[in-house]
Amino acid sequence: MSLLKLLSVLLDYPREELWEHGAELLEAADEPALSGSRRAELEWFVRDLLRTDPLEAQDRWLSLFDRGRSMSLLMFEHIHGESRDRGQAMVDLVEAYRRNGFELAARELPDYLPLLLEYLQQRPQEEARDWLQHLGPILGLLAARAEERKSPYAMLFEMLIEYADGKLDLRVMRQRASEESRDDTPEAMDRLWEEEAVRFGAEAPGEDCPPAARTIARPAATRQVQP
Structure with missing residues (x-):
């Protein structure tokens, strides 16, 4: 399992199948390309996750990434917000996936970071690094905001920046994060609910629903924890 694949799995919503492949995750965490200190941090993260009850791990993930927009793992939300440019950017990204033999095998947004990382781990390293360099300011803010929330996920974003x-x-990102108003407090969430349009119908998912199961694949392949 490559480093980008591992980070993709660890940043994704922690489904119970993750615990079934703990040995493989720990093996992947011993990545020779990383410094000794980073390998130790990554191994600690994986071991801590595996020691955590799945329901608790899922609640932690939702509390960090699914409350407010500042920690969203949808990359274009940080770049384009709700503008029309976001829709076109996602269309272009889907076309890039297809040109390189990938299809989204589930209904999901293509700019979801774990999905993008899974795609990039099968592209040439130079191309993957170029993508991540362009996303660097966003990843830096996510790292700083996660650190401000005292979340161990901060280290995963830092590793993407280093990769x-x-x-x-x-330091600039951490200063900015320290001065920001949190958008994951009950008060901030109430204000967000007041501002957003109400969604109707069976197609509108609940706000407390975990992300749908997702796969990205070459033809006839599916997303899995194992390599």
């Missing part, structure tokens, strides 16, 4: 070998001053 991209980009020049990014995380």
